Amino acid sequence: MGMRFFHCVADCVDAIFPVRCVLCGSLVSKSPWWPAPLCTSCEKTLECIGGLRCERCGRPLISEQGLCAQCKNEQYILMHILPVFAYKGNAARLVQCYKIEERASLAKYFSLRLAEMVPLFAETSSDIAIVPVPPRPEKIWAGKFDQVGILANYLSRYGYRIWKGLVRRKGGAEQKTLARADRLKNAYQSYMLRAGSMDIPEKALLLDDVCTTGSTLDACAEILAGKGTTILGAIVLAAD
Numbered sequence: 001m002g003m004r005f006f007h008c009v010a011d012c013v014d015a016i017f018p019v020r021c022v023l024c025g026s027l028v029s030k031s032p033w034w035p036a037p038l039c040t041s042c043e044k045t046l047e048c049i050g051g052l053r054c055e056r057c058g059r060p061l062i063s064e065q066g067l068c069a070q071c072k073n074e075q076y077i078l079m080h081i082l083p084v085f086a087y088k089g090n091a092a093r094l095v096q097c098y099k100i101e102e103r104a105s106l107a108k109y110f111s112l113r114l115a116e117m118v119p120l121f122a123e124t125s126s127d128i129a130i131v132p133v134p135p136r137p138e139k140i141w142a143g144k145f146d147q148v149g150i151l152a153n154y155l156s157r158y159g160y161r162i163w164k165g166l167v168r169r170k171g172g173a174e175q176k177t178l179a180r181a182d183r184l185k186n187a188y189q190s191y192m193l194r195a196g197s198m199d200i201p202e203k204a205l206l207l208d209d210v211c212t213t214g215s216t217l218d219a220c221a222e223i224l225a226g227k228g229t230t231i232l233g234a235i236v237l238a239a240d
């Protein structure tokens with residue numbers, strides 16, 4: 001299915017019916033991200049990450065400086081994760097509507113916010129490939145939604161190259177069900193290059209929806225770094 005066709009379907013499903021904001025229920029008329037179901041008043045309430053944040057994972061810092069306590073104690077390949085939102089309040093509700101209720105057209109809003117951050121990592125769009133974290137294959141076989149892949153498709157509208165050359169092995173445990181030490185181990189065993197992957201990017205910016213420990217992103221970064229890719233960092237919708 002072509003990317004153009006997909007965009008049209010996702011936008012049209014929400015455009016056929018009157019669009020109601022998923023946060024307050026009011027009718028959404030014109031916004032730069034229409035037909036994404038989010039009104040301009042609720043958009044102002046979304047919890048952006050402001051103030052000091054960890055240089056690596058992007059989470060707000062409380063009393064630490066530079067790196068948060070967790071990032072200080074680990075060795076990572078990926079050193080710069082930039083989230084748009086803090087995973088709380090209305091921002092968390094909006095991300096859940098997207099991921100769980102599969103409101104695909106919200107990707108039009110999210111991609112707008114993500115696209116604003118890409119220039120922080122690369123001077124020109126031709127310099128960079130955006131690499132989405134791949135979904136669990138079981139999820140796709142079950143006909144579920146690839147929320148990160150869809151964000152990437154929308155980001156391609158901004159002229160960025162999207163590279164979907166990573167895959168997730170089947171049978172891995174879900175990250176959120178694991179304890180921290182097991183998450184790291186599981187992540188490194190979970191991803192690989194797609195068979196016959198071509199055009200491995202010279203410089204990559206990884207993309208994910210919600211970042212908890214960053215171990216998923218780091219595992220993906222390691223695979224690419226092993227192939228000679230320079231890892232510029234990662235952009236994510238929200239940091240938990």
Ligand SMILES: [Zn+2]
Pocket residue numbers: 021022023024025026038039040041042043
């Ligand atoms: Zn609203």
Ligand SMILES: [Zn+2]
Pocket residue numbers: 054055056057058059067068069070071072
């Ligand atoms: Zn951190």
